[in-house]
């Protein structure tokens with residue numbers, strides 16, 4: 001287990017900004033519950049077309065719940081970085097909002113968004129756990145959203161230092177996350193969350209630690225740190241936004257169920273029976289889950 005985690009942390013930092021993407025060696029993958037997973041990184045969500053569609057939907061849910069795509073007081077931004085950019089839906093919108101900016105997205109795999117890619121966006125393939133392949137002070141704004149299921153708890157403080165390293169003095173680093181900050185979960189939700197925590201622990205991931213992103217930013221040396229916890233109700237009992245968030249979190253539960261089943265040896269059918277009761281529980285107990293926003297200045 002320790003050796004397994006150590007492999008994820010091996011550092012191979014390249015100091016120059018790559019100008020184009022070249023296919024790397026084929027990643028180590030597996031199929032669990034009919035979904036494709038990466039086995040060479042701790043990432044606990046599938047990497048396939050179905051997940052790409054979920055991330056597309058999720059992008060608009062976050063934009064709606066948070067009232068926009070960013071929170072740091074951005075003015076003129078030349079270079080932006082989006083770490084763990086996924087298919088790049090956030091990048092494409094930022095490219096429209098900041099047409100003069102150059103926007104770089106980093107992810108382990110190249111997954112083009114549906115539709116045209118703005119000319120001021122580029123994608124770089126890389127593994128954050130090996131260090132960011134960029135020189136010091138390369139970006140005015142560094143953004144990272146929803147890496148909770150990607151980074152082992154012990155990697156977070158180091159990884160946030162890495163975000164600050166590539167950000168220019170006076171620039172901003174922003175983190176947006178959601179973890180397992182559930183309030184009023186019902187019994188089946190608790191049961192499912194217990195399974196997820198156990199499956200993630202085997203990969204070194206601890207979603208309960210994510211509420212510390214503000215403190216980690218401060219400890220990494222950021223100034224003027226802003227941190228906010230936003231409790232977001234789950235389900236249509238809480239109106240349109242609740243319905244959007246409920247559907248997103250429920251889709252996230254379904255996305256991770258294959259890993260839970262394979263890792264813990266629980267039949268998929270048993271997990272699905274528990275999940276089927278979850279939306280009614282949220283309506284009955286008025287369940288909510290937190291979103292966390294933190295930003296700070298370098």
Ligand SMILES: C[S@@+](CC[C@H](N)C(=O)[O-])C[C@H]1O[C@@H](n2cnc3c(N)ncnc32)[C@H](O)[C@@H]1O
Pocket residue numbers: 041043045047055058059083084085086087089090106107108109126127128129144145146147150151
């Ligand atoms: C939940 S998705 C979030 C995507 C995007 N940030 C968003 O908010 O729509 C997490 C992304 O992190 C990427 N990721 C996971 N582990 C990574 C690693 N070690 N290095 C780089 N990217 C990683 C995944 O491939 C995936 O695209």
